[in-house]
Structure formats: C-alpha cells, structure tokens
Amino acid sequence: MSIDWSVVIEYKDYFVRGFITTIELTVVAIVFGLIIGLILGLMQISGKIYLKVPARVYIDLFRGTPLLLQILAIHFAVIPTIWEDILQMTPPSALFSGFVALSLNAGAYIAEIFRGGIESIDKGQMEAARSLGMTYGQAMRLIVLPQAFKRMLPPLGNEFIALLKDSSLVTVIAVNDITYAAFTTAKSTLERMGPYVTAGVMYLLLTLVLSRVVLYLEKRFTPQARKK
Amino acid sequence: MIRVENLQKKYGDHLVLKGITTEIQEREVVCVIGPSGSGKSTFLRCLNLLETVTSGKVIVNGHDLTDPKTNLNQVRSEVGMVFQQFELFPHKKVLDNITLAPIHVRKMPKETAEKKALELLRKVGLQDKAHAYPEQLSGGQKQRVAIARALAMEPKVMLFDEPTSALDPEMVGEVLAVMRELANEGMTMVVVTHEMGFAREVGDRVLFMDDGYIIEEGTPQALFSSPQHERTKAFLSKVL
Numbered sequence: 028m029s030i031d032w033s034v035v036i037e038y039k040d041y042f043v044r045g046f047i048t049t050i051e052l053t054v055v056a057i058v059f060g061l062i063i064g065l066i067l068g069l070m071q072i073s074g075k076i077y078l079k080v081p082a083r084v085y086i087d088l089f090r091g092t093p094l095l096l097q098i099l100a101i102h103f104a105v106i107p108t109i110w111e112d113i114l115q116m117t118p119p120s121a122l123f124s125g126f127v128a129l130s131l132n133a134g135a136y137i138a139e140i141f142r143g144g145i146e147s148i149d150k151g152q153m154e155a156a157r158s159l160g161m162t163y164g165q166a167m168r169l170i171v172l173p174q175a176f177k178r179m180l181p182p183l184g185n186e187f188i189a190l191l192k193d194s195s196l197v198t199v200i201a202v203n204d205i206t207y208a209a210f211t212t213a214k215s216t217l218e219r220m221g222p223y224v225t226a227g228v229m230y231l232l233l234t235l236v237l238s239r240v241v242l243y244l245e246k247r248f249t250p251q252a253r254k255k
Numbered sequence: 256m257i258r259v260e261n262l263q264k265k266y267g268d269h270l271v272l273k274g275i276t277t278e279i280q281e282r283e284v285v286c287v288i289g290p291s292g293s294g295k296s297t298f299l300r301c302l303n304l305l306e307t308v309t310s311g312k313v314i315v316n317g318h319d320l321t322d323p324k325t326n327l328n329q330v331r332s333e334v335g336m337v338f339q340q341f342e343l344f345p346h347k348k349v350l351d352n353i354t355l356a357p358i359h360v361r362k363m364p365k366e367t368a369e370k371k372a373l374e375l376l377r378k379v380g381l382q383d384k385a386h387a388y389p390e391q392l393s394g395g396q397k398q399r400v401a402i403a404r405a406l407a408m409e410p411k412v413m414l415f416d417e418p419t420s421a422l423d424p425e426m427v428g429e430v431l432a433v434m435r436e437l438a439n440e441g442m443t444m445v446v447v448t449h450e451m452g453f454a455r456e457v458g459d460r461v462l463f464m465d466d467g468y469i470i471e472e473g474t475p476q477a478l479f480s481s482p483q484h485e486r487t488k489a490f491l492s493k494v495l
Contacts, residue, residue: 169355
C-alpha cells in the first residue's frame with residue numbers, strides 16, 4: 028500500500044481553507060464559550076434561585092445532548108426559524124451556525140470549570156476583601172477570579188483541546204473545515220489514505236500548539252516566588 | 256462608637272447569639288473571651304455584617320447596619336478586620352495586599368497608597384518585606400501585614416478575630432506587640448482572644464461570653480480577680 032500525496036497537493040487550497048476555518052471555529056468558540064461560561068458560572072454561585080435555575084437548565088441541556096444533534100438542530104431548525112420566521116431575512120452561512128453551536132456548547136462545559144475554580148478558593152478570601160470595603164464585584168474581579176483562574180487553567184486546556192477536535196463535527200452542515208476538506212478530497216479523487224492522514228496531522232499540529240500555549244500560561248500565572 | 260441592642264443570630268434553627276446588648280466607646284479596647292462555640296466570633300463578625308443579623312440592632316459609627324438603606328461597603332471600609340487565618344491575598348505582593356483597597360475602594364492614587372503602605376509596614380516592622388509574596392512570610396509576619404492592610408483604610412474601629420490562635424507560640428508576642436501599640440495610640444478595638452495576659456494588660460473592658468449571651472463584663476481587674484458568675488469562674492479556673 029502506498030499513499031498518493033499528489034491529491035493533497037492538488038487540493039491544497041481546500042486544506043489551507045480548512046485549516047484556517049478550524050482555527051476560526053476554535054478561537055470563536057473559546058472566546059464566546061469563556062464569556063458564556065463566566066456568566067453561567069457566576070449565576071450558579073450567586074445563591075439566587077432565579078439565576079441558579081436557568082444556569083443549571085442551560086448546562087444540563089447542552090451537556091446532556093450530543094453536540095452533533097445540537098449542530099444539526101441549530102443549523103436546520105433554530106437559526107432558520109429565527110431568521111426566516113421572525114426577522115424575515117435570509118439565514119446566515121453554515122459557518123455562523125457552527126460558531127453558534129460550538130460556543131453555546133463550550134459555554135456549558137466552561138461554566139462548570141469556572142464554578143469549580145471559584146468554589147475552590149477559600150471563603151475567607153472573599154470575606155477579607157469585603158471587610159476592606161470592596162464590593163462583591165471588586166472582590167470577585169481582584170481577589171477570587173485571578174486565583175481561581177490559575178486553578179482553572181489545566182481543565183480549561185483540556186476543554187479547549189476537546190473543542191478543537193469536536194469542531195470537526197460541523198462537517199455535517201458542510202462547513203469547510205479540515206475534516207470537510209479531507210472528506211471531499213477523498214470522495215472526489217477516490218484516494219483514501221492521503222487526505223485523511225493529512226487532516227489528522229493538521230489536527231495534531233494544532234492540538235500540540237494549543238497544549239503548549241496552555242502550559243506556558245500555567246507557568247506565567249504562577250507567582251515569582253514559587254518558581255524558585 | 257458601636258452600639259449593639261438585643262442582637263440575635265440564627266443559623267437555620269440554631270440560635271447562636273441569644274440577645275447581645277453592649278456599647279463600645281471611642282478609644283476603648285474591649286476583649287471578648289469565652290469557651291469555643293460561645294458565639295464570640297459570630298458576635299464580632301456581626302459588627303461588620305460578615306454575618307447577616309437575624310434580629311436586633313447594630314449601630315457602628317452612626318450607621319445602622321440592619322437598615323437596608325445603609326451602604327455596607329462604606330461601613331466595612333471604616334471597620335478594619337483581622338482574621339485568625341490572616342487571609343492575605345496570595346497572588347499579590349505584600350505591598351499590593353496593602354494598597355489594593357485604598358486604590359480601588361478609596362480611589363487613592365497609586366503613589367500615595369504605596370507611600371502610606373510603606374509607612375505602615377515600617378510601623379509593623381516589615382518594610383523590607385514589601386516585595387515578598389505572602390507565602391514567603393512566617394505566620395507572625397503574615398498577621399502583621401494583615402494588620403497593616405486593615406490600617407491602610409484608616410478604620411475608626413479594628414476588629415480582631417482570634418488574631419494569634421493560628422500562630423506558633425514564639426510568634427504570638429510580635430503580633431500582640433503591634434496590637435498593644437495600636438491600643439496605646441487610641442484605636443478603638445474589639446478583640447476576640449484566648450490571650451488572657453493581653454486582655455488583662457491592654458483591655459479596658461472584658462466581655463465574657465457563653466452560650467450566646469454576655470454572661471459578665473467589667474474591667475480586667477474586676478473580672479479576672481473577682482468574677483461574679485459561676486460560669487465565668489469555671490471558665491477562668493480552666494484558662495488562667
């Protein structure tokens with residue numbers, strides 16, 4: 028068995044576009060996932076039932092159903108309903124559906140990481156900050172979150188890598204990501220191995236870079252004293 | 256300075272404070288003693304509303320803490336608190352631990368806050384530790400920084416919640432020395448403590464608490480040498 032790499036060269040534009048699209052999907056989902064996750068995480072620890080319950084329902088919904096189903100439902104049901112029936116407009120591209128689905132899904136997982144991180148910080152830290160006259164928001168922002176963030180980095184790193192790989196599921200709604208490039212190249216050239224191996228190498232490259240970035244951040248957020 | 260009227264505190268169904276009434280004057284040093292579980296820490300924590308009050312009145316510095324219209328952040332910024340477990344901010348250097356609240360709560364310029372923080376560090380004998388992280392300090396040093404941090408807000412009252420209970424014995428003295436100096440400067444202080452020597456020497460008044468009540472109060476001389484109540488006698492015979 029030999030692998031014919033020439034088809035990969037021939038279809039390289041597909042792969043380049045796929046590479047960029049996968050990065051876009053991951054970055055957008057990380058950014059919005061962090062924002063959604065922070066809001067939901069804070070809602071969960073707020074101690075107010077009218078904030079806790081909606082957050083809990085959201086997290087259970089997005090963690091309890093398959094991502095593939097979420098992508099299909101958002102692209103073929105939710106977004107067309109909103110855009111065509113309510114806004115009376117043409118729905119945006121499949122890529123937009125991919126952004127939405129991955130961000131909403133990541134938000135649910137990241138919310139749990141935020142909640143765990145915040146709850147792991149000793150309650151005395153919040154009390155000390157409040158006793159100095161800081162508001163709840165200041166105490167969270169200046170005292171609790173910076174300490175929690177350091178503890179959240181390893182699980183966040185795992186989540187980001189999972190997200191990068193799960194982004195391949197948007198292939199089913201024909202978003203031009205790495206997996207889609209491999210799939211279409213293989214289908215139209217009948218060359219089986221080359222395209223899929225290429226896609227695998229691309230994902231591996233991205234996950235390795237991402238895990239190194241997370242490791243670097245973990246080091247940077249460790250106080251000077253501990254490095255010695 | 257502080258007036259407490261019939262203060263009650265419930266955790267669920269459990270009544271921890273069963274009706275505390277007392278008054279603390281400006282420049283007075285009041286030590287609160289009593290067995291563990293007697294409610295003395297809860298009482299102290301009610302004075303800056305780290306605990307919500309179930310019923311009764313707490314008036315600090317003219318602010319009624321139980322009035323929902325009172326700005327609690329404002330009140331808390333005028334009341335310093337020192338914790339048993341220090342609660343320094345581990346991700347901040349000593350200097351930043353002290354300047355954080357003046358900068359963010361009082362909106363003090365950074366330079367002014369740092370100058371003041373260095374003065375306070377000198378006062379507690381730790382000016383050379385300004386750029387250390389808390390984990391590089393001993394327990395006694397941490398507690399002295401915690402006192403400096405509270406003083407940076409220029410509080411009108413200082414609350415101490417068993418400030419020496421988590422310390423190794425050889426470090427208790429250095430923390431008590433700083434507190435003694437504060438008392439001599441005329442700071443109003445409420446100190447929950449097991450250090451009977453400190454209460455006797457520095458306290459203007461001692462409150463003995465047990466089972467959610469103030470059982471007995473008086474000058475240290477009176478309370479320690481001729482306690483009136485059976486429970487006070489029993490407690491003092493165990494600790495003195």
